[in-house]
Every structure is written in structure tokens, then in C-alpha cells.
Amino acid sequence: MNKLKLIIVLPLLILLSAQYAEAQKKKPVEQAPQYRVEKDLLGEKQIPFDAYYGVQTLRALENFPISGVKTNFYSDYVKAYAIVKLAAARANTEVGRMKPERMAAIEKACQAVIDGKYHDQFLTDLYQGGAGTSANMNANEVLANIALEMMGKKKGEYQFIEPHDDLNMGQSTNDVYPTAIHIALLLHNDKVVKEAELLAKAFHKKGDEFKNLVKMGRTEGQDAVPMTLGQEFHAFGSQIDAAIEALRKSEAYLYEVNMGATAIGTGLTASPGYAEKCVAQLAKITGKPIVGPKDLIAATSSMQGFVMFSSAYKNLAVTLSKISSDLIFLASGPRNGIFEINLPPLQPGSSIMPGKVNPVMPEVMNQVCYKVMGNDVTVTIASRDGLLQLNAYEPVVATAIMESQALFFKVMPLFRTNCIDGITANEKVLKHYLDTTVGIVTALNPVLGYEKTTELAKEALQSGKGILELIREKKLLTEDQIKKLLDPVTLTGQKQ
Template sequence: MLLIVLLFIQQLPAQQTRTEKDLLGEKQIDANAYYGVQTARALENFTISGVPTSFYPDYVKAFAIVKLAAARANTEVGRMKPEKLAAIEKACQAVMDGKYHDQFLVDMYQGGAGTSANMNVNEVLANIALELSGKQKGDYHSIEPHDDLNMGQSTNDAYPTAIKVALLLHNDKLTKEADALAKAFHKKGDEFKGMVKMGRTEGQDAVPMTLGQEFHAFGNQLDAEIATLRKTEMYLCEQNMGATAIGTGITATPGYADKCAAELAKITGKPIVKSADLIAATSSQQAFVIYSSALKSFAITLSKISSDLIFLASGPRTGIFEINLPALQPGSSIMPGKVNPVMPEVMNEICFKVIGNDVTVSMAAHSGLLQLNAYEPVEAIAIMESQGLLFKILPLFRKNCIDGITANKNILDKYITQSVGIVTALNPVLGYDKTTELAKEALQSGKGILELIREKKLLTEDQIKKLLDPAALTGEK
């Protein structure tokens, strides 16, 4: 049997390879692979998270956009030949269309400030361009990863620019889903418009409002966060292409930086501009810090709203129970009939992760040294993960939770009748001391405020109607 196996193995065709070389020497590369020697070394060195570049399609697309803009700019300044541009354009467009993404294999966690990710892109695009031109992969005499795909560039400008473009592309998708969620809250606000309830401050009865006002407030908080996310794009739109190594523009052709920014703006449809100080832009992480902070703020608001929903739906017999959340699944392996607020809970989990990712960005941003921050890879990981998680949870939260919320009107009416909170409206008429006495007596006796007012004949029925109509107290009447 062993002999048969050995004979079978001997008959298997040997894997076809091609030889590539770099600073460290020669290496055999799978002949079918579009990546090259530097990617192969990174695959050996950074087997860390198992999350490759291709896990984030917008990131791969963004890198292709950056390389396309660079090639066009280099052609405009007379450095790249039009025939090379034509081949590179086809390769970039193919990747932008979603092809060849399985070749972007470098782990998102990597040393070298993103050099491995940049070279993975350079090698893949070069080999796609070669193949589309009828040449063999690895025939770098025609199109070379460094000389052509990295022309007038460094990882230190191409890599952060690709991250920014990726964040811009995904921010459009994220804010679209966030806007849909905000609209869902506003729709519920309209649905619950006439339902009067007690507002609460510090967990205690405060003054009347409507359930509609409460849900519109949730929607308006999200509207403000969405506006902030969109405003932060101005920082992502300032890029340092043309800075090359540290910002001095060494190896870049005069005029290239401005043209590259213009091409990026044209391809993305975003108002991308060249930074006024390329040295500062290469060192600074301001754009990533600000955008990550905006995601954190958004997460904090989402988490606060989620916790509010959990509180409002608590019960059903011994909690607040003003609203019902959709029942999605049994809530306990031991307690029959229990249903948990699973969607607000998972939203909180995502938000906690986003907040933690912002701490990672902050740590990485302040740990850079002099003209370069070597920790941009972990910033990219943290921010892209936050974007991706929020993008996934937002539609689930909307469809599986918010759209299905219903109100328990009897509970709302009961609390309004029993609450002492409406006594606040009497301050201008009876004074703070007298209303405080009323509130104290109501709490001790268990009587309602209106009941005591009538007993003591403190107000006429017309005055009561005018001052203490709960609907009027909400500002909606």
C-alpha cells in the first residue's frame, strides 16, 4: 500500500513556480499567483490575525484608486509612457470592479508602516497589467512593481491615502444606514405623537412629555451624529500623495502631487486636495483621530439610546414597561416565558468595541516618531473594524428592533395619573414651598396631585384644565 502511495505522489505534477528576487535574495513564487516576492515574505512573517487586506473590499478598491490616480498624474507630467498607463488603468479598473481581490493576502497586522500592504498592491497590479497585455506574470522588464506602480510614491504617502479613500468610500455606506435608522426613530415619533407619558431625570419622575417627543429626540440625536460623521470627511479629503518618504517629495516629479490630488477627486467624487504641508501631513494622524472620535461619539449615542430602550421596555410586570420590543427569541435556558432585549444588547456590545477601537487609534497616533507613524496599520484595522461593525448592526437594529416597537398606552396613562411630576407646573401660581408640600403629601398618602388640589380647593377646574393638562405641558398642544 505504501508503495502505491509513493508511486502516486511521484506521478503528481510538481507545482509550477517562477523565480523572483528582492533585497534578501531569490524566492520561488506560485506561477499562478499575481502577488510577488515581497508579498510572499509578508505572508511568512505576519501570520497573525488571519484577516487579510481583502477582508475589506473598499480598502482594496481604494488602493487601486490611489494607484490609478498616481499613474495618470505621472503620465500628465510626462514621466510615465501612455502605453504603460493604458495597461495599468485596465488592471486598476479590474480591481475596482471587484476582481482579483483574493490576491490581496497580507495580514492587516504588519510591521513596516504598511510597506507589505503597499507592495502587495504594487505586485498584483503589475502582474494583472502584464497578463492583460499578453505578457507573463513576473516579466517585470515591461511593467515593474516599484518603478511603475510605485512611481513617484512611497508607502508613506500611498498607504495613508488609500486608508483615507477607503474610509471615505465606506462612510457613504455607513451614513446611509445611519440615516435610515434615524428615520425609523422619527417614524415612531410620529406614530407615538399623542401618547402622553412622564419624562424622567436621574431615573426619577420629572415632567410630562409625549412618547413621540422621546422617539423624535432619539432620531435627532442620531441626525446630529450623522452630520458630524459627514463633516469629518474634510479631514480625510486632505491627503499627502507626492510627499513620498517624509514629505519632501524626493523621487516625485514637479507638478505630480497636485495632479494626483485632482485625479483622486475626479475618481472618487470627493473634494480631495493636497495638504499644504506634506511633511506635517506625513507625520500627523489628525484625520484618523478625528474620524475615529466621530465614530466613537456615534457609538456612545447609539449605546445610550439602546440602554434607554432596555429601561423603557423593562418588565413586563415589575419594570417600567412603557414600550414593547419585538420578541426575537427565548431569553433563558431556565426561566420559562422570559424574552430578552437582545438587539439593544448586541448594539451595546458593538458600541463598546467601537469605543475601545478609538482608544487604540489614540494610542497609535501619539506613538509615532518624528516624520512617520509606523502604527498606521493598527489605526486602519481599528477604524475599518468600527465602520464595518456599525454598518452591519445598523440595519439589523432597525429592522429587528425599532420598526417593531409598540407602546403600552395603559401604562403611560397610569404613570401620568399617579405621578407627582406635574406639580412642577404649579410653581408660578402656588410657589415652590407650597408645591413641595403638595408633592410630599402626595408621596406619603399615595394620592394624586390633582386629587389633593381638589380636596384643598387650591385651584378652580378651569385653572386645573389650563395649568395641568398633561398634553399642554408637553409643548405639543
């Protein structure tokens, strides 16, 4: 009987199981939500569910798709924002305004960004209206949502941590944005200076290598007096050394930040004591001597710090451009130019002229320098055009200087390794110019007088003879006098 029941029931169970499985296949799969809804004073927006940014960032992405270069293109810029927000949270906690548990979550979020995480969420275009409000709110929203997750909450649950009330507590874009830019520029300046120092050392190394090669110096493109090729290259290195010193000194203009100013410098909405504590935290976090200004209103309305800092980069650009042009001139040839030095051949130089090799590294350095000089003009104009208590054009100022830093950081090591390190001297050419020049007559002035040496120079040019040849023909000096007066060490001013 039991076997009979089993024979009858088993096929039925199999049929029902198959029908259930088929029904499950047809049943719609419950999908994870694709977005969350956030709102601001302009209304609601759908935010991608996995995005850490919020409604104001999304509006900025829609409003300013301009350059295609996002905030996260400059990692130091993103880190600087996290540093500012961390300092502000700590300061607000110290004055008793922020709850410690919220500060702890915000601190973890900021540290994660400082460590290089979540940078893909900082998406606002570098060009934006509003004096940097979009960038500030991008940071507020991202850090708030990171902090929420670290508290075990969901993105957008702003009743626990709110982008405005918590991340922007006692702050305004008008003090946060310029402070973040100051810190970003300081962080990147360290990197640029290191590369500049390596470049200067490369020139000095060549100076040592060429110290015994005497050549003719030139002023206004004309033969002047003898020097060594080593002196010429040491001079290049020393010019860069001076530009580095100017870069370092210019940092002082960025140490002063206007945190605590809030909207225009009056400190409205900031708690008593907050500004001082925030600045102290910034100094502690960055290791830089960050200080507050004597006049918060002046610091908020003026862009002097950016102007002075940018001018130091312009100075470096002028220096490197002049050196690059000198190298192009010294390497010109090979048959119909100066050709005193050889630059490393990097690539064929012409699609029509066989065998031509161009000085591509000095050329690209020149182009970078032109761009940096132009960026400084942008900084100047934008800084001038700020109105009353705020300059709304800070984004273009920040973008210009950060671009200058990034370009130099990239080009200087290439210039050093692909060009300077491989330069060689054409010793025969140097000697030929020295033997045939009339410039050495200057060394004879103390003995023969200016009028006589002028006549010698004129006759040498007209006859094609060398100065030494004419001196010997006219018996104007003994061989001992010639040797003493025209000794390479004496001529070049080098110490024995």
C-alpha cells in the same frame, strides 16, 4: 501475393501499435509548472505559478500571520489602493515620466480591481510592521502582474512592467498607504451614513406614531415632568441626526492627502508637478474634493485626520449606546419594571427561567458601541506614538477605524428592522404613571408657588394619594384651572 503480405504485416502492425500505446502510458506526463521564482534583496522565493502577488507579498504572509483578517476583508480598502495607483500612473504619464503603453496596461489593471476583480490576491494581514509597506507591495505586485497579462506577457516578466519602478513610481508607502486609507474610509462612510439615516428615520416614524401618548419624563431616574412618547422617540432620532452631521463634517479631515510626499514629505523621487496632478486625478476618480496639504512633512508625520474622523464614530457609538440603554430601561419588566414600551421578542432569553425574553438587539448594539469606543482609544494611542517624520502604527489605526465602520454598517439595519420598527407602546402603563405621579406639581408652580407645591408632593408621597386628588380635596384650584394647567398639550410643550 498481396493478400499474403497483408496477412503477415497486419498482425505486426497491431502488435507495434499496442506496444507504442503501452509505452505512451508509461511515459511521464509533462506537468504544468507549479511555481515561478522571484527574488528580492533577501534572496529567491518560489511563488505559486497562478498567483498575481510576488516575493514581497509572500514574505509578508510568512512574517505576519497574526489576525487572519486579510486586506481583502474590506473591499473598499482594496478598491482604494487601485484608485491611488491609477491616479499615480496617470499623473506620471502627464508629467512625461511613464510610457503611455505601460500606463494603459496599468490603467486596465487598476480598473479591473476597482470593478471588484482580483480581490482574492490582496492577502496581507491587516496587522503588519513597516507602516503598511507589505500592503503597498502587495498592491504593486498584483497590479503589475495583472497589467503584464493584459499586455500578453507572463506573470513575473518585470522587464516590461515592474512593481517598484512602474507601480510605485514617484511614490512611497508613506504617502500611498495613508492616502489609500483616507479614500477607503471615505467610500465606506457613505454607506454607514445611509444606514444611520435610515435608523434616524425609523425613530422619527415612531415619534409620529406615539405623538399623542402622554407619559412622564425622567431625570436622574426620577419622575420629572410630562412629555409624550413621541417626543422621546423624536429626540432619539434627532440625536442620531446630529451624529450623522458630525460624520459628514469629519470627512473634511480625510479630504487632505499627502500624495507626492514620498518618504517624509520632501517629495524625493517624485517628478515636478506630479503631486498636484495626482491629487487632481484622485478627486476626479473618487468624486470627492481631495486636496493636497499646506505642509507635506506635517501631513506625513501627523495622524490628526484619523483622530478626528475616529472621534466622529466614537460620538455615534456614544449616541447609539445611550439610546439602546434607554430602550432597555423603558422596556424593563414586564411586571416589576418600567414597561412603558414593548420590544419585539426575538428569542427565548434564559436557559433556566421560563418565559423570559431579553432585549437582545439593544444589548448587541451596546456591545458594538463599546468596541467602537475602544477602537477610538486605539487610534488615539497609536497616533500619539508615531516617531518624528512617520507613524509606523498606521496599520492598527486603519484597522480600528475600518472595523468600526464595518460593525456599524452591519448592526444598524438589524437594530432598525429587528427592534425599532416593531416597538409598541403600553398605553395603560403610560396613563397609570401619569395619573399617579407627583411630577405634575411642577406645572402648578406659577399658580400655587414652589413652597405649596412642595408640600403637595410630600403629602402625596406619604399618603399615596394623587396630586389631583389632593388639589380637589383642598379646593386649591377650580376644575377649569386644573384643566387648563394640566392639559396634555400644555404640559408637553406641543403646539396645538
